[in-house]
Every structure is written in C-alpha cells, then in structure tokens.
Amino acid sequence: MAHTHMLNIVIFGPPGSGKGTQSEKLLDKFQLKHISTGDLLRAERAAETELGKQANAFICKGELVPDDVVIGMVRNFMVNHSDSKGFIFDGFPRTVNQAIALDSMLDESKTTITCVLGLEVGENELVSRLLLRGLSSSRIDDQDENTIRTRFKEYQNKTLPLQDFYQIQGKYCSIQGTGDLSTIFHSLCACVDKARK
Numbered sequence: 001m002a003h004t005h006m007l008n009i010v011i012f013g014p015p016g017s018g019k020g021t022q023s024e025k026l027l028d029k030f031q032l033k034h035i036s037t038g039d040l041l042r043a044e045r046a047a048e049t050e051l052g053k054q055a056n057a058f059i060c061k062g063e064l065v066p067d068d069v070v071i072g073m074v075r076n077f078m079v080n081h082s083d084s085k086g087f088i089f090d091g092f093p094r095t096v097n098q099a100i101a102l103d104s105m106l107d108e109s110k111t112t113i114t115c116v117l118g119l120e121v122g123e124n125e126l127v128s129r130l131l132l133r134g135l136s137s138s139r140i141d142d143q144d145e146n147t148i149r150t151r152f153k154e155y156q157n158k159t160l161p162l163q164d165f166y167q168i169q170g171k172y173c174s175i176q177g178t179g180d181l182s183t184i185f186h187s188l189c190a191c192v193d194k195a196r197k
C-alpha cells in the first residue's frame with residue numbers, strides 16, 4: 001500500500017519524437033527514475049554481456065528485441081529502485097504483451113500507470129531528426145535510412161496499437177511534439193498534473 005502515491009509516466013511516440021529529451025526534463029521536475037530500455041540495451045552491448053550481444057542483432061536491423069528480454073530488464077531495474085517516488089518509462093512498453101507485463105509488475109508494487117504522454121511528430125520530420133542524430137552519435141541505427149524505415153514499420157505494427165490500449169483506460173494524452181522544447185514540456189506537465197488529480 002505504501003506506493004499508491006507513486007507517479008508513473010509512460011512517454012510514448014515514434015523513434016525520434018523526443019522521448020529521451022523530454023524525459024530528462026520530467027525527471028528533474030518530478031524526481032523520478034528514468035527507465036530507458038534503449039539505453040539499458042546499449043549499456044548491455046557496451047559491457048559485452050550475452051544479453052547485449054543477442055539484442056544487438058535486432059537493434060542493428062531496426063527490429064524489436066524480444067518481449068521476455070526487455071521485460072526482464074525492466075523488472076530488474078524496478079526491483080533495484082523500489083524506493084523510488086515513481087518512474088518514467090521511455091521506449092517501453094513497445095508491444096501489447098509488454099504493456100500487460102508492465103501493468104502486472106506495477107500491480108505487484110500496489111501502483112499503476114498515472115498517464116501515457118504521446119508525442120505526435122510527422123514521419124518526414126522524424127527521419128530528418130534521426131539522420132541528424134546519426135551524424136553526431138555513435139548510433140548506427142540512426143545512420144541508415146532503411147534501418148530507420150524498418151523501425152517505423154515496427155512502430156506502426158507493434159507499438160501503435162498501445163495507443164488504443166491506453167486510450168480505453170483513459171490514460172492516453174496526445175501532445176504535439178514539434179516546436180519549442182519548453183512549450184512541449186509545459187504541455188506534458190499539464191497532462192501530468194491533470195492525471196494526478
């Protein structure tokens with residue numbers, strides 16, 4: 001019962017929509033722990049773990065890493081940060097199975113998702129943002145337009161159905177993800193405040 005007041009935010013949107021950038025701002029404001037499954041997978045790869053090597057094959061192709069791998073990683077993170085005021089889930093869940101698993105993990109901690117913040121950005125803008133990021137980062141999945149297109153297809157087919165999943169629960173909040181960073185941030189905060197009441 002101790003955790004019913006937790007604040008748990010899912011930041012949702014296609015690759016390049018600004019989830020990571022806005023998560024940093026939200027973490028700071030609400031004192032939450034950041035769970036970016038993409039970052040966790042890249043850390044596993046850098047550490048050359050077995051999990052990292054297996055995941056890398058999917059990441060390089062722009063495909064989703066299997067559900068059980070990602071769910072296990074999130075479970076570990078949550079267990080290791082069980083004293084947190086809440087979490088921001090960034091890039092997770094990406095499939096309906098992952099969303100169901102997340103609900104049950106939160107339920108075990110007697111808490112739930114507070115709200116899902118969906119960043120809306122058009123595909124052409126996303127491609128140019130990702131290619132730009134690819135120029136300055138070491139992310140090979142951002143450097144090839146075919147890989148980027150595969151990531152969008154994966155998003156359309158496997159991740160987008162989550163919009164309905166959360167809309168039905170009254171948890172989905174849609175936010176325009178283009179324009180001024182601080183304007184977007186204020187829209188996100190307004191959704192969070194509304195959902196907390």
Ligand code: UDP
Nearest residue numbers: 015016037038058059062063064065070091
């Ligand atoms: N990935 C995945 N499951 C996750 C997170 C990441 O399969 O929960 C893989 C997937 O191949 C994805 C890549 O890691 O294309 C990069 O994910 P990240 O979330 O960092 O990128 P973004 O979509 O935010 O640009």
Ligand code: MG
Nearest residue numbers: 019020038091
């Ligand atoms: Mg990201």
